[in-house]
Amino acid sequence: MARNTLTPDQIVRAAIQLLDDEGLDGLNMRSLGARLGTAATAVYWHIKTKDELVRLAGDAVWSEVELPDLDTRDWRPAAAAMAGSMHAMPTWHPWLGQVFGSHLLYGPGKSRHDDHSLALYEKAGFAPEDADRAAATVFVHVLGSVLGAAAQVSLTRRLSRSGDPEKALADTMAAATEVAMHFPRLRERLDGSAAAEYAAAPDLTFEFGLGTILDGFEARLTKEN
Structure with a gap:
């Protein structure tokens, strides 16, 4: 998609989809350009920085x-x-x-x-x-x-x-439960x-x-x- 046919609204909508799929850490201009079928430089022609893109996406979902x-x-x-x-x-x-x-x-x-x-x-x-x-x-x-x-x-x-997110979360919950068992109200809720x-x-x-x-x-x- 050429930069003169790309619009800021198209960029923001694509950014929202990318954020939904990959999270904030997964948003970058190269990935966004690929999703739009254009080069990252075409995105910069319309929106100058990643922070500005995040602001526009964050406002659009309201x-x-x-x-x-x-x-x-x-x-x-x-x-x-x-x-x-x-x-x-x-x-x-x-x-x-x-x-x-x-x-x-x-x-x-x-x-x-x-x-x-x-x-x-x-x-x-x-x-x-x-x-x-x-x-x-x-x-x-x-x-x-x-x-x-x-x-x-x-x-x-x-x-x-x-690594394995399920195992990491399970290990963390087990460690947290072990600590919580030292407190009476938490123990009552967790031990049953x-x-x-x-x-x-x-x-x-x-x-x-x-x-x-x-x-x-x-x-x-x-x-x-």
Whole structure:
């Protein structure tokens, strides 16, 4: 593909696919050029640096988050839907967890999401400064809930390059369990039939946390009004 027929949008979409397949460590201009059927120099003609490409890709995926119609939905179901959609997005793109900790992200996709989130909590009845805090609280909860899954994908990829990832993870879990058995509440959970279930991520943790946050918002709004 010649550089004059290549577009920035094509490059960003291809970069997202490459990131989904290979993670942040697997993104480079040569691999991206090969995926696009062009030389790496053609990519540089449109996007100058890898960091800029990551920023553009990181912003583009925010368009996948549902922005519920605030004229037809009450604030709480709208907040739950928006948070649930935001929670799913890094699950589809686990590299995003790496990017949050290593790149400065901004752009129209993220700004559109943030503006809608503020509008949602203002509609709920929060003053503008409290709407900021409410939106940030939900964002931090969502981000914290997905980092574990994103880290697992990244770790498995890294371990796959140097050996047997399943064995490395099993050995680590065995060592961690041995340490945890010295602590009574952890020992109770690990020394029984529910040990395998406890070792995995607890079910419905995200939903439990989000419901608790929204309950608190609702109680605060009721008290203030």
